[in-house]
Amino acid sequence: MTDxxxxxxxxxxxxxSTRVLQGVNLDVDKGSVVTLIGRNxxxxxxxxxxxxxxxxxxxxxVTFDGNDITELSPEKTAQAGIALVPEERRVFPGLTVRExxxxxxxxxxxxxxxxxxxxxxxxxxxxxxxxxxxxxxxxGGEQQMLAIARALVSAPDLLMLDEPTEGLAxxxxxxxxxxxxxxxxxxxxxxxxxxxxxxxxxxxxxxxxLDKGQVVHEGPADEVAESEEVLDRYLGxxxxx
Amino acid sequence: xxxxxxxxxxxxxxxxxxxxxxxxxxxxxxxxxVMDVINFAHGELFALGxxxxxxxxGPLGGAGFWVALVVAPLLVGVIGMAxxxxxxKRLYGRDPLYHILLTxxxxxxxxxxxxxxxxxxxxxxxxxAALDQPIALFGFTYSMYNYAIIVIGSVLALGTWLLLSRxxxxxxxxAGSEDREMVxxxxxxxDRYYTLTFGFGAALAGVAGIVLGAFQNVSPTMGNAVIIPxxxxxxxxxxxxxxxxxAGGLFVGLVQxxxxxxxxxxxxxxxxxxxxxxxxxKPTGLFGTSIGAGEHHDGALLHGAGGGxxxxxxxxxxxxxAVGVLVLVPFLAELTGVTYSVTLLxxxxxxxxxxxxxxxxxxxxxLVSLGHTLFYGVGAYASVLTLIHISPSVFVALVVAxxxxxxxxxxxxxxxxxxxxxxxxxITLGFAELFYNAVFKFDFTGGSDGLFGVDVFYGLAxxxxxxxxxxxxxGLFVFDGGIVQYYFLLAMVVGSYLLARRxxxxxxxSVLQAxxxxxxxxxxxxxxxxxxxxxxxxVSGGLAGLAGGLFAANNGxxxxxxxxxxNSGEVIVMTVLGGMGTLYGPMIGAGVFVAAExxxxxYIDQWQLVIGVLFVLFVIFVPRGLVSLPRTVADHPTFGSVxxxxxxxxxxEVEQHD
Numbered sequence: 001m002t003d004x005x006x007x008x009x010x011x012x013x014x015x016x017s018t019r020v021l022q023g024v025n026l027d028v029d030k031g032s033v034v035t036l037i038g039r040n041x042x043x044x045x046x047x048x049x050x051x052x053x054x055x056x057x058x059x060x061x062v063t064f065d066g067n068d069i070t071e072l073s074p075e076k077t078a079q080a081g082i083a084l085v086p087e088e089r090r091v092f093p094g095l096t097v098r099e100x101x102x103x104x105x106x107x108x109x110x111x112x113x114x115x116x117x118x119x120x121x122x123x124x125x126x127x128x129x130x131x132x133x134x135x136x137x138x139x140g141g142e143q144q145m146l147a148i149a150r151a152l153v154s155a156p157d158l159l160m161l162d163e164p165t166e167g168l169a170x171x172x173x174x175x176x177x178x179x180x181x182x183x184x185x186x187x188x189x190x191x192x193x194x195x196x197x198x199x200x201x202x203x204x205x206x207x208x209x210l211d212k213g214q215v216v217h218e219g220p221a222d223e224v225a226e227s228e229e230v231l232d233r234y235l236g237x238x239x240x241x
Numbered sequence: 242x243x244x245x246x247x248x249x250x251x252x253x254x255x256x257x258x259x260x261x262x263x264x265x266x267x268x269x270x271x272x273x274x275v276m277d278v279i280n281f282a283h284g285e286l287f288a289l290g291x292x293x294x295x296x297x298x299g300p301l302g303g304a305g306f307w308v309a310l311v312v313a314p315l316l317v318g319v320i321g322m323a324x325x326x327x328x329x330k331r332l333y334g335r336d337p338l339y340h341i342l343l344t345x346x347x348x349x350x351x352x353x354x355x356x357x358x359x360x361x362x363x364x365x366x367x368x369x370a371a372l373d374q375p376i377a378l379f380g381f382t383y384s385m386y387n388y389a390i391i392v393i394g395s396v397l398a399l400g401t402w403l404l405l406s407r408x409x410x411x412x413x414x415x416a417g418s419e420d421r422e423m424v425x426x427x428x429x430x431x432d433r434y435y436t437l438t439f440g441f442g443a444a445l446a447g448v449a450g451i452v453l454g455a456f457q458n459v460s461p462t463m464g465n466a467v468i469i470p471x472x473x474x475x476x477x478x479x480x481x482x483x484x485x486x487x488a489g490g491l492f493v494g495l496v497q498x499x500x501x502x503x504x505x506x507x508x509x510x511x512x513x514x515x516x517x518x519x520x521x522x523k524p525t526g527l528f529g530t531s532i533g534a535g536e537h538h539d540g541a542l543l544h545g546a547g548g549g550x551x552x553x554x555x556x557x558x559x560x561x562x563a564v565g566v567l568v569l570v571p572f573l574a575e576l577t578g579v580t581y582s583v584t585l586l587x588x589x590x591x592x593x594x595x596x597x598x599x600x601x602x603x604x605x606x607x608l609v610s611l612g613h614t615l616f617y618g619v620g621a622y623a624s625v626l627t628l629i630h631i632s633p634s635v636f637v638a639l640v641v642a643x644x645x646x647x648x649x650x651x652x653x654x655x656x657x658x659x660x661x662x663x664x665x666x667x668i669t670l671g672f673a674e675l676f677y678n679a680v681f682k683f684d685f686t687g688g689s690d691g692l693f694g695v696d697v698f699y700g701l702a703x704x705x706x707x708x709x710x711x712x713x714x715x716g717l718f719v720f721d722g723g724i725v726q727y728y729f730l731l732a733m734v735v736g737s738y739l740l741a742r743r744x745x746x747x748x749x750x751s752v753l754q755a756x757x758x759x760x761x762x763x764x765x766x767x768x769x770x771x772x773x774x775x776x777x778x779x780v781s782g783g784l785a786g787l788a789g790g791l792f793a794a795n796n797g798x799x800x801x802x803x804x805x806x807x808n809s810g811e812v813i814v815m816t817v818l819g820g821m822g823t824l825y826g827p828m829i830g831a832g833v834f835v836a837a838e839x840x841x842x843x844y845i846d847q848w849q850l851v852i853g854v855l856f857v858l859f860v861i862f863v864p865r866g867l868v869s870l871p872r873t874v875a876d877h878p879t880f881g882s883v884x885x886x887x888x889x890x891x892x893x894e895v896e897q898h899d
Contacts, residue, residue, distance in 0.1 A: 074425045090420055090423045
């Protein structure tokens with residue numbers, strides 16, 4: 001077996017004196033979709049932010065593609081090939097759709113051929129329609145697609161998505177879900193944080209369940225989906241109708 | 242000359258001035274929009290541009306102007322980049338207040354450097370001979386140089402617009418002004434762009450300085466003269482909006498010029514009136530949007546953390562000791578012959594009261610009042626006018642001063658407190674400038690001379706002490722009127738401190754601090770946040786009025802300079818220097834500042850430079866003020882053990898906000 005693309009070991013991290021992560025361990029294999037699920041406030045977003053470097057871990061290591069990136073700033077991490085689609089999308093509201101994608105293309109790795117802005121925009125039918133609109137004037141679903149496009153255009157080795165279906169209408173959730181599957185089929189490695197357990201389990205190859213800053217359960221997605229006990233204990237949900 | 246050509250000429254004059262403003266405001270606005278930095282030193286960069294050009298063009302003659310027009314802004318740009326790298330950069334993530342303080346220090350430094358290199362007086366900066374001639378266009382003659390200004394300004398404005406809207410650099414700048422963290426997350430090193438942006442803004446200011454310097458002349462006060470109008474334009478047009486800076490610049494240039502010709506009374510007032518009206522109606526300015534505006538409230542105000550190391554009993558003892566020393570000073574002064582020290586102490590006490598009043602809103606309610614000298618000045622005017630026209634009693638005069646200032650504070654607060662942060666700062670500055678310009682316009686305020694030679698009576702209805710005639714010999718010591726004044730002043734200042742302390746320890750003070758920590762949470766609990774802030778502002782205005790009234794009564798005069806914005810800047814400096822959010826900190830800050838200024842200015846010519854440098858270092862390294870030094874020392878690994886022993890942990894928690 002080859003080494004995982006991303007490997008997080010004993011990660012402890014938090015804000016000020018508050019420790020949010022109490023030693024998180026997880027691996028993301030190249031080409032897979034790994035999801036991180038858990039209740040509100042258990043540290044899912046903090047895990048992503050600590051990997052990226054916008055929150056400085058107090059201890060533990062993050063290894064990416066064989067290199068230790070624990071101490072890297074967000075700029076450097078992004079330049080190493082990790083792209084983030086953040087919570088609440090955070091498209092640039094005053095920039096046009098085109099500019100939002102262009103600025104994504106400036107970022108990311110420097111040493112690779114990146115897709116052109118047009119190629120990426122064409123991949124998203126609802127973006128191509130109004131590529132001169134400002135980010136602020138898009139619907140929530142369109143903004144989500146734009147945030148994904150902005151990340152993809154940098155041709156990242158790892159795409160991290162933070163709750164991409166949050167606040168979207170069910171039909172749009174389906175679209176986002178399809179997009180994730182599609183991207184994975186094209187070979188993009190994905191680390192997904194998701195509140196919507198159904199989406200998380202459907203999209204994932206492998207699942208980590210986070211509780212109180214630690215991984216409390218892990219396993220292949222289909223196994224976790226079968227295990228009513230795990231779902232009930234850590235998430236308080238039941239997938240049965 | 243027909244009416245139409247006269248108007249056309251005025252409009253052209255307005256456009257000339259407007260173009261200078263556009264260049265100045267564009268840089269200021271971009272710097273604010275991208276980095277949240279309110280750059281008070283922008284006016285000095287403007288002046289630097291003019292002086293560099295003056296120095297370059299002079300020896301070259303002929304084509305020198307054109308060489309200077311290119312080289313001088315580049316130099317200013319490099320200086321701007323250096324300023325960003327060395328100072329501004331260290332303060333990112335803090336409240337914009339700290340940038341105001343930092344750039345205020347830079348104003349002192351740059352201004353002092355300019356006067357020491359080029360002298361204090363204004364010097365003519367000849368415009369190139371080729372442009373120094375009238376030209377007939379559209380049926381009337383007009384200076385070719387003025388047309389050139391309009392052309393240069395338009396070209397640069399257009400170029401800036403293209404840079405911002407059409408280039409990759411501009412795109413990153415715009416994205417950064419909306420969400421800088423996201424730009425970082427994309428893998429773009431935004432810091433590098435900050436430096437370039439600061440340099441670019443500085444270079445634009447440099448061009449404006451050259452153009453205006455050749456239009457009028459170069460003088461060390463030229464930066465000071467344009468910085469406030471430039472801020473007004475930026476706020477009027479919408480903070481961070483380039484379109485707003487252009488529209489606002491041209492508009493203010495036109496309005497100022499036309500007002501000077503057609504309604505001289507309103508000259509100097511109308512711009513501030515406009516700004517206040519615009520901000521009250523549309524707080525984001527003419528072209529401002531709420532996009533990105535939410536971001537301007539992040540960054541923490543750092544409060545003085547004096548507690549913990551010295552126990553509250555120790556501090557109370559120090560307080561009594563300080564008052565005791567102050568009581569004894571007149572005796573010591575008389576005995577040693579150093580009577581001058583009493584005058585200096587009177588100044589310090591008055592500034593201490595002024596700083597205390599500011600701290601109530603700045604340190605306890607988180608309101609950055611950038612025009613606090615409004616109350617100081619109005620208090621001084623109100624008390625002098627009362628002494629002249631109503632009663633010679635200082636008591637009556639001070640009551641009038643306090644009441645008038647509290648009423649004005651209520652009105653200003655009513656209009657401005659619902660807008661927060663930078664906008665509040667700008668409205669208060671606008672009101673202060675409005676009053677500053679207004680006192681020149683009236684006879685009853687004494688115009689630019691002010692009012693002086695006022696006699697003060699320390700009593701009521703004939704019972705009391707006239708300092709001019711009072712004298713009781715006590716052995717070696719003569720208890721005279723001047724000493725009566727001193728003790729009266731001391732009593733008022735100590736009394737005000739005790740009043741403020743009572744207020745802050747009452748539930749009112751706790752609510753204020755809750756609002757400062759989190760406005761949302763305080764309002765969710767059910768407090769009327771706006772009403773509380775307004776009440777604090779009224780108390781603060783009243784106390785500042787008392788300080789101004791005391792100074793006027795003590796010295797027997799008042800002048801427009803009491804209302805000058807420099808005072809507002811200095812009192813903020815004192816408050817932060819001492820440690821805002823503690824009542825005694827700002828008073829200590831006032832003492833140190835006034836004493837340092839007094840001592841340095843009597844020994845060194847370049848005292849402003851020294852104060853400026855000290856101040857810049859202070860803002861960067863000791864942002865919590867002098868009162869935080871014991872804490873800093875206690876936390877120091879080697880020196881700490883000496884003082885730490887006396888400290889208990891619980892006290893650190895409890896005493897933080899006293």
